[in-house]
Amino acid sequence: MLWACIALPRLALDAVLRRTPDPSRPLALVSGPAQLRHLHAVNASAAAAGLKSGMRLSAAHALLSDVAMVEHDPASEARWQRFLAAWAYRHSSQVSAQWPGAIVLEVRASFRLFGPWPRFEARLREELDGLGFSHRIALAPTPRAARVFAGLRDGFAVTSAEAMREALARVPVRRAALPDDAGERLHRMGVRTFGALKAMPRDGLRRRFGIALLDHIDRLHGDADDPLECYAPPDHFDGRIELGFEVESHQALLFPLRRLIADLATYLSARDGGVQRFTLRLEHEARHALPSHEADREQEAGPAHTDVPVGLLAAERDAAVLFDLTRNRLEQAALPAPVIAVRLLARELPPFVPAARDLFDTRPAQAVPWPQLRERLRARLGDEAVHRVAPSGDPRPERAWRRAGVDDDAACAAPAPPRPPRPAWLLPRPVPLRDPRLRIVSGPERLESGWWDGDDARRDYYVLETSRGQRAWAFAPPGVQGDWMLHGWFA
Template identity: 35%
Template sequence: MALWVCLLFPSLSLDVFARALSPHDAAYPFAVGSDEHPPRIVAANAAARTAGIREGQLVSGALALTHDLVLRERNADAEMRALTQIATWTLAFTPMTCIVPPQAVLADVGGSLRLFGGLQRLLARLASGAPEMGYTSRLGVAPTPEAALLLARAAHAAPVREQADLPAVLEPLPLTLLDMPQATRSMLRDAGVTTFGQAVALPRDGAARRFGHDFVVCIDRALGRVPDPRAPFTPPPRFAGSLELPAPARDIEALGFGVQRLVRDLADWLQARSLGALRVTLTLTHEHALHTRDLPPTVAPFALGAPTRSTAHLFGVLRERLARVVLPAPVEAMTLESNAVTPLAGKNLGLLPGDGPDPVEAPLIDRLRARLGDEAIQRLALHAEHRPERATQIVRGHARLPPAPASLPATLRPLWLLAEPQPLGDIFARSPWILRDGPERIESGWWDDGDIRRDYFIADTADGKATAWIYRDGRHGLDGGDWFLHGIFA
């Protein structure tokens, strides 16, 4: 049986900005104004409300109340993206989710009650999830989607599970909670029909003629008298989450909180699509101050060693990556994008407590790469090449190690090689070195300008205290070439 949960976000227009900062950092009065003329306050945070700012007030009036009010213009696109993100998150609870703009997400949880241990537990998770993402939410639960929406708007917290109970619960609700054109609204008011119960009591045919077919259908759908098909929400094929900061941030530490929010959104999206991220990009947009008009955004791409959708892992590497970013100007907005993803199967939960998966931690190498850069992390591979300096291939980044050649050099090689062979000069004139083995002639590379012709020896230093790999350069004749130190038998 269908059971719809409506998640209503009454302060969504405020939350899309405010969630970028931790509540502690955002203690200043902050409000969002509409884009109509003259602009009015759409939503205000607690500090602004304390200062006397209310919804519907003129912005000019609000500014007169507090001089330090931070004001942003309402961003409908960001609100829609937020609803998309929330709907993506609810897919973790049910496959049937839909968005009701401008402020609500509906989810049919009828089929997932048992999986989540009953309605109370599921509601608790839904109710705590939204604040964790930075949204203030209100729940409404009813057997029909329209009724769930109405209950959420009416702040009727008690879930209604039976369709038979609906008429009694909906009866006292004001009709203003319904979505309908302004004309219908005023017509109903003029006719003295103000509550849901009164509307239900009207003769159907007459009501349909006077107030429109849609109105009657809406009432019928709320009561479950006619089916209410909804198009199920599908998560977007690509993830691009962005956050606009209420006020520009000057230092990188202030961004951490917002980045964490975006990482969580990304993890929810990956979860909904059963994917793991391979490459992500964080883009920081800078304030458009006069002197920085042409400043390009700071882009921090990052690749992961293995596909993941763990929030801890993703945030762990992004935090290190952020530590390397130098901000040329204050940051106004940030965007997190997934550039490459790959299917990633879910993990089975442990049977016994303490049997669960290991504590998630960003793997070491990802963290090192994030902080020090790809260049700093080398891996070594064998290369089929006679020249000793080219027999070790250095692999950087995430490239796979090339397959090992079939054979290794038959003779002994030192563990350390010098970056550049070091001329031994007249060292031998003062005290002779003792050759243990050699010569091993290596003559190669005439085709690529790396021509060498060397006689290698394993030799002890004159005092016998250390063993090195030295060669005599034979490019200019075999006797009389210079001696070089090339390796150390560490």
């Protein structure tokens, strides 16, 4: 087996920057008790101004007064690590996020799908850059060795156990991810490299440092099994972005919405599924709470919210399609109060079946597939504004078709009763047809129906050609060729 480790040295900071409209603005994460506030992490522009991790908050304000401060949230950092584990799950069936700030995945089985390691590594880096997370990647035959190498040098890769052992022997003990403070204690004792540690008597190490150190050494070299806590994707998606200010316009909500939709699409791709119904929840301050028939029990003690439901007729996972539909729904929703956070909830995640297309598709480049066009029309015009036309069993032309829902596939798939050719353009009501040079092309088609509903119809229909060459569909009383009533036109 071969394991890749993706180290995430700035996970908490990147999680904040990716939802910030201007990531180049100086920004710092703040943590610590009220009287000992310090900087947890800073972005590049803040570091260029002299700010650094561990600096006291007062000193940071003295150097840069306009730096944006965001509270460091360890729980949010853990959620984003799980999100990246879900992303990694699309590349491997064995993924673990048990170590903080790192994702490990088995990659040898994925080479058949994604190509050799250099190509696979480039794919991982490209997707991580698109998601907005800085990273370091290393490859080794054991997950712990890959984690150690990722902390030492980005891009380091060994594929054989012998080369891995030689590389591990040169690793400083303080950089070998030893349990507790064993690395620092060994360094003070004069043990500088992992090779020197490996050569020490095991009984003495066990008495001084405990069995955990020996287990780590054996698992690092692959001499003992390393049971990992493998990641299993959840059966729902719940993403939330807290805004730094109150938003009162739909346009200002598009940036966080795009981020949430992209995260949803990544999650769906990882679990190889789609979404058919989800809810965009716009959260307001509690003082703006308004009575709503959609309010549920869980919101009684929390902030008020406005729910924007989004429903599709078929499962979808394309980020551009989902964003376009959600944006149209959002623009139709009223904002009763300023928005302080945006949340996306998706609990119905059916299997996704991609639409089949011909190998030599002749569709124009700018054409929109029918399922996407249908959803776009429903989002813009309303669910009831888009419908299908289905055949009915009534032979009267004005009642031969009926309105059906866009998802009523069974009704629309029912074949129409066999009838002579009828025009595609049917007039709302028949009108007299006056033309001295009419020529009968075909007919008559006799129609006698409607006696049961009081709208009796007895007509002989003909296909006529006018003096201008037009094809008309007209009728006359049974047995009469005259007094034509025009009912439709053939194209």
